[in-house]
Amino acid sequence: EPEVTQTPSHQVTQMGQEVILRCVPISNHLYFYWYRQILGQKVEFLVSFYNNEISEKSEIFDDQFSVERPDGSNFTLKIRSTKLEDSAMYFCASSSLTGGGQPQHFGDGTRLSIL
């Protein structure tokens, strides 16, 4: 069964440094998402992406964050200047359709630790 893959599985970064989290969505999917889960808290929506544009973003997704689909397969999340509170598990998801109860398929996540 096709799956969403995320790399790296664990990223340790010094505060203030830039970090790029990478995702390979399922190949025929058109809609892409990033979520995060801070330890002990809920899974939170960050951003959705379709047709090379951001379709929706949350209040968390400020100017420090950006997303890109640099080629036909990768989908990346960049955090420009990391803060301690960015430490979380980051999940990438993709779907073939949006809405209508269509499932978003999640990767196994990247654990980001900011020191």
Added chain:
Amino acid sequence: DQQVKQNSPSLSVQEGRISILNCDYTNSMFDYFLWYKKYPAEGPTFLISISSIKDKNEDGRFTVFLNKSAKHLSLHIVPSQPGDSAVYFCAAESKAAGNKLTFGGGTRVLVKP
């Protein structure tokens, strides 16, 4: 964000018995509700969804019930199996909000052999 709540952080059930997981929501604009299962070190895996205009959806051992007037839904797993031991998340989506998923806090289920 308290729009979707799962008030039971954990549930323990004997193998073969029914597991009932509950979820409450406050936003009447939600169009669909989805349940996901999550094992440690893995991402959430989709289980089943239900439209806000339905009151029941069934898929194998999994049935989701929606009580729209009470803004409450539940997931029934019958019979429960040890492999069902995981964290279960209720999530909701709204077309008006771009179909992003709003998650509950999760319920950890332990199925005892």
